[in-house]
Amino acid sequence: MKIVLDAFGGDNAPVEIVKGGILALNNCSDLELIMVGKEEIISNLIKENNGDMSRIEIVNATEIIGMEEVPTTAIRKKRDSSLVKAFDTLMKREDVGAIVSAGSTGAVLTGAVLKVGRIKKVSRPALCPVLPKLTEKGGSVALIDCGANAECKPINLCHFALMGKIYAETYLGIENPRIALLNIGAEDHKGTALQQETYQLLKKMDINFVGNVEGRNMLEDTCDVIVSDGYSGNIALKSCEGIAIGLLSMIKNNIKNGNLKTKIGGLLVKDMFKDLKDNIGGYLKKGAAFLGVKKVVVKAHGSSKADTIEVAIIQAKTMAESGMIEKIQAGIEKENMQITED
């Protein structure tokens, strides 16, 4: 399985991206990488970090798409950028299964739509991160969409539900995943017209629809896939991140500024907090899948360091091997007809 890696996308590119690629190769023996970007720099970085050149190809690209560029313009004009060339490589070569980039979200999504293309009948591709369930049992919950489509119609959300279901089945390994609609109350008349209409459509679909989920219960074990328009999904996702980071840093400060008893206690619970952070952090490292396009596209965090890139690459490989794309294709083909019939 070959994965294309945009070596010049992200805040810490190219050093951490190349390092992350090498980490992934070291931990996954049947993986091969195509790194895209300035050839000499990549080549030197691979040597410096003792990368296995026999499993790395380099595709030269002289331009870089910055985080603040207008996505459509950048994708159209910067034809020799690492991101555009990575997409070109993904589409030209049959031995490549997926692309990973930590570059600008807008550019990655625009590139995916323009260069890779939508799966037939998918009205809108969507960005789908995975969040941890905050319960003793743990587990994962997928949130789709979290920002690719700020404005949505009910049919879009139905497609998100179906893609989320297949993602949960194939990538997260959850059987008959519970699908919930992000909303501001349990009853079917809650929310805006978008949620009200979507609720009625989701009820008719051949999915395990469990009704609305509120922000408050999102990370309890109430569902496995949360369906949302991109605007609200993003608000929910980032609120969660903000509070988690804020609370943990308040606890750290309170221990630091506490009395002797608190300070000693703080030392003793340090390992527990490290485990907790690693556990939650493990999720935060995961990239977001961009579902609904014809190839596996994983958007890694812009601030990714090597360990995060490693996670995103392994994630992309697992998705590509799972046959997820074909299953989404088949699922949309089948379900789309049912929705239209009603």
Add this chain to the structure above:
Amino acid sequence: MKIVLDAFGGDNAPVEIVKGGILALNNCSDLELIMVGKEEIISNLIKENNGDMSRIEIVNATEIIGMEEVPTTAIRKKRDSSLVKAFDTLMKREDVGAIVSAGSTGAVLTGAVLKVGRIKKVSRPALCPVLPKLTEKGGSVALIDCGANAECKPINLCHFALMGKIYAETYLGIENPRIALLNIGAEDHKGTALQQETYQLLKKMDINFVGNVEGRNMLEDTCDVIVSDGYSGNIALKSCEGIAIGLLSMIKNNIKNGNLKTKIGGLLVKDMFKDLKDNIGGYLKKGAAFLGVKKVVVKAHGSSKADTIEVAIIQAKTMAESGMIEKIQAGIEKENMQITED
């Protein structure tokens, strides 16, 4: 200052509501209460809890509006309910400054609009809770709207901004409060058409508009008032609540199930966690102000116990005494013209 208390609204009514009223009276010497509901039951509860009858009036009401009733129907038909009679008392008597209810949010808001009425030129009243800033310095941030208006127009959000500003000045005591728009990115083109248009209008208003705030930075010290439509505001608010509760309970479980070192550490940091919880919990106890109607209306949490009701009553009193309603009236009168002129 007299406050009307809906003694039969909320999950723990009437016992905890009456107890909360008595707590407030004990801690606030110039407060008088009018408790509304089944007279005999209230009267017995006051006696049982040694309430000062000289500062409590009882208004008899034989019906109760349940949490699941359709708000408009309930308010129109249940004329002898504790909530409707509480609103009637608020409107009939000039010595009453505010109403507090822990009853169904929908019924309280509908009652406020139908019985109290909108302030002239306020396009939509909005629900405004106060959240804690998760920083060492602490402080408060107001979120407006968080659920009264799922669907909004830009002009509604401009009114929310103005009411939020006056609320922050008069109730939170923040000078020249920083107003931010809840959005999914910093740039002015982010979000849906609603956020994009609102951004341009807020820029023109006579307020300290500091641009967009993302879910992630909401509770950092980036702004004092967050403006949002009711749907997204509710999603943000409840996501915050959910994560805070989830994280703290995970930490508790990890300590409980940890090794001896972690358990001892847990005992030593217990007081620190108690302080933290009290601090955050103090905010969670606060009721949400319903801004834009002609009287002070405070919606206490449905699950309120006595201590939470006490907080909501004191809050209502402070608001009523601050002249907030008159200031909102004057502010909307003045600013509304500017918005229309542009």
